Amino acid sequence: MDFPVYIFGIHPHLIFESLAYFIGFRVYLFTRNKERIPMDQALWVIVGAILGAALGSKFLYWFENPKATMENWINLFYLIEGKTIVGGLLGGLIGVETAKKCIGWTRSTGDDFVLPLAVGMMIGRIGCFLTGLDDHTYGTATTWMTGVDFGDGIKRHPTQVYEIGFLALLAFTLLQIKRKNAGWEGLLFQLFMLSYLMFRFFIDFIKPTPHPYWIFNNIQLASLLGILYYIWLINKKQIEKRREIHA
Template structure:
């Protein structure tokens, strides 16, 4: 296989990123809980999520190499070219909460995003994998059987494929838990975020990115903060649910 793998003459990153956004949005419209939030307000939530994700993905990328970012503060190409999924998720969360405040909506909307996000991220990672070295999402060199040569003669961890497999297992698990109806409104999204952030915190130890924050990189630092937040939130919600049961 020669990377990048063009399909129908289209660069894989552009093709699969476009498919991820299109299919993810269609899945959201089809699977969202129509009784939880009306369509007119749901669209504003999506707008907030999109804008927040766009900003968050860029801002977190700038912290990958703070020194390099400072050196290129006036380089527009450098400032706009990179993005991160973790930054997009956390920025999207802020965007959604901001949009909800603007439209006066107080109920949780996160559960409706779990399936669309998972599908979109899996599709997007296919594009990352097929792009090869140019995408900079591969792992460190390895002699493991899963190692992939992306074109320079060095076998590396295909961390894009690891993420696809993890997301598939995560959505299967969350779908099972959803059928059991064990939690509270918003708990599926909280578990999704917690699971994915833990995965990213661990997988980035085998990514050849700068680790300027002691032994951590920008993704791991943001993931760690997110993990702490969601653990505290889940524990709080569990305590509230127990009180309701015993009230």
């Protein structure tokens, strides 16, 4: 297989990133809880998510190589070329919470985004895999049977495929929890974020990206902060639930 794998002459990243947004949005419209939030207010939440994700994905990317960012801080092409999923997720979270405050909505809306996010991210990672070395999402060299030669004669961890498999398993698990109506409103999204951030924290140890922050890279530091936040949030919710039971 030659990388990038063009489809009808179109770059795979463009095709699958477009499909990820389109299908992810359609999944959201089809699966969202219509009783949780009216559509007119849900659209504002979506706008907040999109803007927050766009800003967050760029902002975190600038910390991948801080020296290069400082050297190119007036280079517009450098500043807009990269993005990160973790930055997009965390930025999207901030955008959603900001939008909810603006419209005065207090209930959790995160559960509605779990399946659309998982589906969209899996589709997007197909494009990352088919792009090959140009996408910079591959792993380090490996002798594992899963190793893939992306065109330079070196077999590497196909971390994009690992992520697709992880997201599929995570989505299935969370759907089982949803069917049992277990937990509280917002639990599914909290578990999704906690699980994905833990996955990214560990998988980035086998990615050949700069690790300028001791043994960590920018993604791992952001993931660690997110992990600590969601552990605190879930623990807080559990304490509140216990108090309600014994009240």
